[in-house]
Amino acid sequence: MAKARARTGGWSAIWHLLGLVAPGVIWIVVFLVAPAAYLMTIAFMTNGSYGLPEMPLTLAAFKQLAGYGFLGWSPANLYVVGRTLAQTVLATAAVILIAYPVAFYISRAPARLRPLMLLLVVVPSWTNQVIRAIGWMNILAPGTPMADLAAALGFISPHLGLYPSQFAVALGLVYNFLPFMVLPLYAVFERLDTAQIDAARDLGAGTWDAFRHGVLPQTLPGLAAGTVLVAIPAFGMYVIPELLGGGKNLMLGSLVARQFAAASNWPFGAAAALIMIVATLVGLMVLRRLGRRLGGDSGVML
């Protein structure tokens, strides 16, 4: 029916499509795309006396981001960008290492149990970000078993907690984004063609070679989709570094937020946010490519 209409319907079919998607499309364009575009123009404006953007257009915000200020050049901002990148890469790698076996395990479980197992993975991410961070603050605080254990092993000095620290931020990021990797990986594992593994085995492949040639290539689309869904939001993460990282472990998200709150320098904040918008657009392009390869099932990437 849908196919027939798409081929024969002409204008009435196009009105049918527009009537259905227009409210959502207009909502997203007006209240998200337009604001993001406005934010991008702010990045090129002058910082006014109250921190609000003014004309004329300038590249001053980008110079400030690169480290040029009243006092000459300083690497502080570049350190923030570098630290953010390092945390993102580390967290994404850790998430992949954990999510890969988990997704595989779920895909091999009895069919009746799988929805429940997926739900078990996803439900914690439905609770508020701030609450999840509080949970880790409770666990990593000074005097808790975890902190005492770390102190006994000599990782931290006694009477200090495990947070605020880079470690706590990394842990928080992994915790936060694990489901975003498990779901797309599960989607590819569910349709894994095991004949390819058998073929590799028949050709004399060991466990590692069978995995490398029989399994890994098949899971690449899910892996790539998961990486986009994890790395881009992790790069812009605000709550976790702010609560678990403390003042010394500033990440890009906090740098941006500060320019719109206390520090009040909207153009500078917008310039820093521009990096994230560019990363988002690159991620979207990757997802679109993958969507085509994954076929119509890209909807399972919830």
Place this chain on the structure above:
Amino acid sequence: MRVIWYAVLVMLYAPLAVVVLYSFNSVNSSAEFVDVSLRWYRALFADDSILSAAWNSAVLALVSSVIATAVGTAMGYGLYAHRDRRLGWLIALIYLPIIMPDIVYGIAQLSFFSRLASATGAFDLGLGTMIIAHVSFQAPFVALLVYSRLVGLDPRLFDACSDLYAGAWQRARFFILPTLQPAIVAGFFLALTLSIDDFVISYFTSGPESVTLPIFIWSAIKRGVSPEINAIATLMIGTVFAAAAITLAFQYVRARRIAS
């Protein structure tokens, strides 16, 4: 493999369990648990600012979820019915709110709404702008959920409708809406949990009068975690788990209906 699975489950639920546990602690400490006590819950229900924050959260979540469910369901169905067209732009538009970092999302809307407010006098930051912001990230999730349920249907069912001379309205009323009902209900609850889950976007689009629970908690923990905060958090965790249970129940009912 099984060891990893159980280790991951422990990691996923330990932080939440700790929050729940210490909300019943009789002393103000996260290092030792002394005795079971409800004192923090009593303190909670005596605090007017917490109650009004809870009310704001509830209004925000319900209103935005109703709008997002309607808008998102239509979008998901449109995407499915016209899936043979080149709809890459639409898919990109749906994924944009899902992957855009929420800090960019929040400040983009903050700067946009405050510009609109100074230009037009409308769109002052408050519950209204928060509802608008929430719908913009909830609707895509609902659309994807509805779309993925439709993809699982036998396309010949649509042909059967037209064979029975069902018009567009009858098809919507007697086939599409009843078939999609579980997905729409699941979408509504997903939207609800997304709204309750969000902090960053709410934080930047809120005004002084529209403090919600997460914003209240945020400003409170800047002063350190207290058992009272654990108590609010426990209630919020309970809400989310209830929503999850309802979602699961709907999935099983639907599975049984299809099986029978």
